[in-house]
Amino acid sequence: MSKYHFNEIEAKWQKYWAKNGTFHAQNDSDKPKYYVLDMFPYPSGAGLHVGHPLGYIASDVYARFKRHQGYNVLHPMGYDSFGLPAEQYAIQTGQHPADTTRVNIEGGIDKQGNTIAGYRNQLDKIGFSFDWSREVRTSNPDYYKWTQWIFIQLFESWYCKDHQKAFPISELVKVFSEQGNEKLNAECDAGTASFTAEEWNSYSKKRQEQVLLKYRLTYLAETEVNWCPALGTVLANDEIVNGVSERGGHPVIRKKMMQWSMRITAYAQRLLDGLDKIDWPQPLKDSQTNWIGRSEGASVTFKIQGSDHSIEVFTTRPDTIFGASFMTLAPEHELVGEITTMEQRYEVAQYVEATAKRSERERMADVKTISGVFTGSYAEHPFTEKPIPIWIGDYVLAGYGTGAVMAVPCGDQRDYDFAKHFGIDIPNIFEGIDISEEAFADKENTIITNSDFINGLNYKDATRKVIEALEEKNQGKGKINYRLRDAVFSRQRYWGEPFPVYYKDGLPQMIDLEHLPLHLPEVEKYLPTESGEPPLGRATVWAWDTNKNEVVGNDKIDNESIFPLELNTMPGWAGSSCYMFRYMDPKNPDALASEDAMKYWGNVDLYIGGSEHATSHLLYSRFWVKFLYDRGVLPVDEPAQKLINQGMILGTSALVYRVSGTNTYVSAGLKGEHEVEEIRVDVNLANASSELDLEGLRNWQPQYQDAEFVLEDGKYIVGHEVEKMSKRWFNVVNPDDICSQYGADTLRMYEMFLGPLDQAKPWSTAGITGVHSFLKKLWKLYHGGTEGAFAVSDADPTKDNLKTLHKTIKKVAEDIENFSFNTSVSTFMIAVNELTAQKCNSREILEPLLILISPYAPHIAEELWSKLGHNESIATAAFPQFEASHLVESSKEYPISFNGKMRFKLELPLDMSKEDIEAAVMAHERTQQQLAGRTPKKVIVVPGKIINIVG
RNA sequence: GCUGAAGUGGUGGAAUUGGUAGACACGUUGGACUUAAAAUCCAAUGGCCAUUAUGGCCGUGCGGGUUCAAGUCCCGCCUUCAGUACCA
Numbered sequence A: 001m002s003k004y005h006f007n008e009i010e011a012k013w014q015k016y017w018a019k020n021g022t023f024h025a026q027n028d029s030d031k032p033k034y035y036v037l038d039m040f041p042y043p044s045g046a047g048l049h050v051g052h053p054l055g056y057i058a059s060d061v062y063a064r065f066k067r068h069q070g071y072n073v074l075h076p077m078g079y080d081s082f083g084l085p086a087e088q089y090a091i092q093t094g095q096h097p098a099d100t101t102r103v104n105i106e107g108g109i110d111k112q113g114n115t116i117a118g119y120r121n122q123l124d125k126i127g128f129s130f131d132w133s134r135e136v137r138t139s140n141p142d143y144y145k146w147t148q149w150i151f152i153q154l155f156e157s158w159y160c161k162d163h164q165k166a167f168p169i170s171e172l173v174k175v176f177s178e179q180g181n182e183k184l185n186a187e188c189d190a191g192t193a194s195f196t197a198e199e200w201n202s203y204s205k206k207r208q209e210q211v212l213l214k215y216r217l218t219y220l221a222e223t224e225v226n227w228c229p230a231l232g233t234v235l236a237n238d239e240i241v242n243g244v245s246e247r248g249g250h251p252v253i254r255k256k257m258m259q260w261s262m263r264i265t266a267y268a269q270r271l272l273d274g275l276d277k278i279d280w281p282q283p284l285k286d287s288q289t290n291w292i293g294r295s296e297g298a299s300v301t302f303k304i305q306g307s308d309h310s311i312e313v314f315t316t317r318p319d320t321i322f323g324a325s326f327m328t329l330a331p332e333h334e335l336v337g338e339i340t341t342m343e344q345r346y347e348v349a350q351y352v353e354a355t356a357k358r359s360e361r362e363r364m365a366d367v368k369t370i371s372g373v374f375t376g377s378y379a380e381h382p383f384t385e386k387p388i389p390i391w392i393g394d395y396v397l398a399g400y401g402t403g404a405v406m407a408v409p410c411g412d413q414r415d416y417d418f419a420k421h422f423g424i425d426i427p428n429i430f431e432g433i434d435i436s437e438e439a440f441a442d443k444e445n446t447i448i449t450n451s452d453f454i455n456g457l458n459y460k461d462a463t464r465k466v467i468e469a470l471e472e473k474n475q476g477k478g479k480i481n482y483r484l485r486d487a488v489f490s491r492q493r494y495w496g497e498p499f500p501v502y503y504k505d506g507l508p509q510m511i512d513l514e515h516l517p518l519h520l521p522e523v524e525k526y527l528p529t530e531s532g533e534p535p536l537g538r539a540t541v542w543a544w545d546t547n548k549n550e551v552v553g554n555d556k557i558d559n560e561s562i563f564p565l566e567l568n569t570m571p572g573w574a575g576s577s578c579y580m581f582r583y584m585d586p587k588n589p590d591a592l593a594s595e596d597a598m599k600y601w602g603n604v605d606l607y608i609g610g611s612e613h614a615t616s617h618l619l620y621s622r623f624w625v626k627f628l629y630d631r632g633v634l635p636v637d638e639p640a641q642k643l644i645n646q647g648m649i650l651g652t653s654a655l656v657y658r659v660s661g662t663n664t665y666v667s668a669g670l671k672g673e674h675e676v677e678e679i680r681v682d683v684n685l686a687n688a689s690s691e692l693d694l695e696g697l698r699n700w701q702p703q704y705q706d707a708e709f710v711l712e713d714g715k716y717i718v719g720h721e722v723e724k725m726s727k728r729w730f731n732v733v734n735p736d737d738i739c740s741q742y743g744a745d746t747l748r749m750y751e752m753f754l755g756p757l758d759q760a761k762p763w764s765t766a767g768i769t770g771v772h773s774f775l776k777k778l779w780k781l782y783h784g785g786t787e788g789a790f791a792v793s794d795a796d797p798t799k800d801n802l803k804t805l806h807k808t809i810k811k812v813a814e815d816i817e818n819f820s821f822n823t824s825v826s827t828f829m830i831a832v833n834e835l836t837a838q839k840c841n842s843r844e845i846l847e848p849l850l851i852l853i854s855p856y857a858p859h860i861a862e863e864l865w866s867k868l869g870h871n872e873s874i875a876t877a878a879f880p881q882f883e884a885s886h887l888v889e890s891s892k893e894y895p896i897s898f899n900g901k902m903r904f905k906l907e908l909p910l911d912m913s914k915e916d917i918e919a920a921v922m923a924h925e926r927t928q929q930q931l932a933g934r935t936p937k938k939v940i941v942v943p944g945k946i947i948n949i950v951g
Numbered sequence B: 001g002c003u004g005a006a007g008u009g010g011u012g013g014a015a016u017u018g019g020u021a022g023a024c025a026c027g028u029u030g031g032a033c034u035u036a037a038a039a040u041c042c043a044a045u046g047g048c049c050a051u052u053a054u055g056g057c058c059g060u061g062c063g064g065g066u067u068c069a070a071g072u073c074c075c076g077c078c079u080u081c082a083g084u085a086c087c088a
Helices: A006-020 A053-068 A084-093 A097-106 A119-125 A141-155 A169-179 A197-202 A205-213 A264-277 A282-292 A318-323 A345-357 A360-365 A413-422 A459-472 A595-601 A617-630 A668-673 A694-700 A735-741 A744-753 A768-781 A799-817 A821-837 A843-853 A858-867 A914-923 A925-931
Strands: A033-038 A072-074 A157-160 A165-168 A218-228 A233-235 A253-262 A294-304 A310-315 A326-329 A372-380 A387-393 A404-407 A476-482 A501-504 A507-510 A543-545 A550-552 A562-564 A604-609 A640-645 A649-659 A664-666 A676-681 A708-710 A719-723 A891-898 A902-909 A936-942 A945-950
Touching (some): A006 A119, A006 A858, A053 A072, A053 A744, A053 A799, A084 A097, A141 A157, A141 A507, A165 A617, A169 A197, A169 A205, A205 A507, A264 A282, A264 A294, A264 A476, A264 A617, A282 A617, A294 A318, A294 A459, A310 A318, A310 A326, A310 A404, A318 A459, A326 A372, A345 A387, A372 A413, A459 A476, A649 A668, A676 A719, A735 A744, A744 A821, A768 A821, A821 A843
Parallel strands (some): A033 A072
Antiparallel strands (some): A218 A233, A294 A372, A294 A476, A326 A404, A372 A387, A501 A507, A543 A550, A649 A664, A649 A676, A891 A902
16 A cells, blocks of 8 residues: 555645645744745746756755754745747747746647646646745736836936945936036946036036936947847847857847947946855856956057047056057047048058958957058157057957057067067067067066166056056056946847836936836737837837826827837846845835845845856846945845856757668667768657667657668667757756656656756766665655555664764755755665664654655655654754764774873774774884874774874 | 866766765676566675685876875876957
């Protein structure tokens, strides 16, 4: 009767948890809080594969562990449900993205007749302890209301560099009207003109608005963007990989468009500084640091001879300024036209045109070819006043620094190569350094020479002196430059948050907070309009009535109180930047979350997700959280205290080998004898020992119907290829299948057992039987070693029983705290083997053991727990206390003499005799001599040997 | 090129952070049970040599070093993976 029927058990307890709200977190509790969060998934139509739950299982183990430790645990889940795939599916099929998204989450049959399991159903089968009463979906109006609200807060704010903090725009207006902007140290658009208070006050309302837009933390600007014609949208830098779109691999070109931008650069320094306070993986911190790209140096202004213009450059090596023998401008530099002389005009125009035509990708692929052209003009060296020829070269990037460099060929390899190529002078300013072959870029190990007032100085001193001298001449100053760019925030898509913005007189206006959310309008088609407007350009009811404060038909726009609404939507990261706070109070209609809730939960204590979000979601989220902290909305300025990147689970594709030009397939061992093509087949058709189910294959796809198979030893063996798990490689393994075959507890434990959480690893079912038979053994342990009746007694535990239990408690608690989930699975296996061998049936042992195992295998733990007579869920049971005395009882204290004088009391195994130890000590007399005078911290004794550790 | 991580049996991976390397699991081999298979259980399993049990030698990518003691620390290489890339 009492076999381990995992399917029944798991269904029973999943139902129980849902019905009893076992995992609902309370916002008011005397317990300490703990917030465990997973990066919420995008619900794609393909459903979950076994790789997705890895991080969720880890966080679930940890959340359950923390509950056992007496914490009030918040462990929510939701969906990042706006996104491009649903939109592209909508374009193809005409189905509304909201409908397909709902089906993808909740399951059902879509309009094409496909049966979709649904993310929620798939997740439920794995037995997670999520508090589903707090679910959020970024595409729900109740949710995106708050995304829009945050956008408005950003619009209504500016950033003061002196205070390193964001303030309301009303305070900026006050400053302007009282003292203009001359003394103000605020983040704003480059080249913003200065004005006095009188000038400000004389400006028209419209002009004032235009000026304010240059200071707002989200602003409209003509931006050069990455336009992807195939997708019909703008992409962020991090959505482009190797010059093509990350999604789909389409070409990307540069194009100027009016776009919303986020002034994330204002927060560059704080985003760097904040990394010190948070416990995130070092590689992830490093990639954020690199992405922000802080470099210290100076900006230097070069006058142009015979012109009123001057060129500003940024350099990290002001100490090498006397080695500057030319300047290089990016081909896109705004002064190129101005300074090119008549003689050079044709050549320059040709060069600029040629580089503009080259795509980003070509320019990147071809970094070795040196190209450039002389403008004919000369700049003036700030100190020597010698003429410096101004060149144009595409090795200088328009988007970094000022798009112009002072070229110091002796100290920079790129400048050196350029100078060599065009026969420009290479003056040497480094003492005793040979630069006949290459530039010398090592700034730490040289002394400056041939450099007027900085001769004989090292890099540091020379830099300081040059900056002082430049400041005196008003031709430069020390400067910190960041690689980080402001983030473009507009997407020409349908399936995203609409901006709460309408346009009056060409200027953007925010919709009042009390009228949010601004609902996404209906459109006939999800494509851009014929005139190139985003899909929202197709909406016929998409104008804002400022009298009624509601959306009305576009045909009424002529009316003076009705205005066009913004046609762009927000990017994918908008909805995911602050979702962790919405979970705290997800149904609150009046705030992102109540102050009490935010104060109680603080920030995320443990955040688990993939490292691919390092420079996107995780950077933007930190930015928004810092901003909302500045404005007093949030009590914390980082989203997550600790973060762990789970490694990806890769797929193992199955390969068959077709003899070229035939319909004959040879087994893997025979492929060397023929010329073959590798073809991927459904990996689920191969078993754990790589044997292919030929019958299944024939039914899988028609071309295998009458194929011939050449076997080895009567079997067809497939080859393997490890690659990303994806439908196109037929290597997707569905967790539902694993659950029905082995059970969710097996799946959970097996995924944890596969290896260290943060490591990438291929999926293979090879070892799953080991974990599964462990659970069967566990079951038997509570049934008298058989699959008979439940057999736990009140008998006293033996010393061995207690030893096994307590070493398991110790190890498992350590493992979980260190996130070494794989080793604690081994620990359980050892414990169950030992207790089985000891024929343990003592409740005093078996009860705590269940609590240890329940974070990993919650269903079987609940079942056995209830058989032990408990009415409450095991989830609330207290984690067992570790008592060291049970471990040392099997050893004894034993004194030994050391170095003739000292005496140590050692804890030794019982089976080690006095004679053995003395013999060992004698044998190591030499060692002791060398240790004389030092105090050993610990003495390790092994049979036949004694080994000392000195402190 | 730069930055970061990692190289341990046939395989996935352990090793209290300097203390008996290879835990645990898979796989393989042999055995028990069975008409048979599955399931289950027991034993062996880093390599080489030896064998009458005992044993011995070599072994954590390669070459050096520190130490009584190195998978672990230091120096120099090699390889793999990930991120990033003309950043002045």
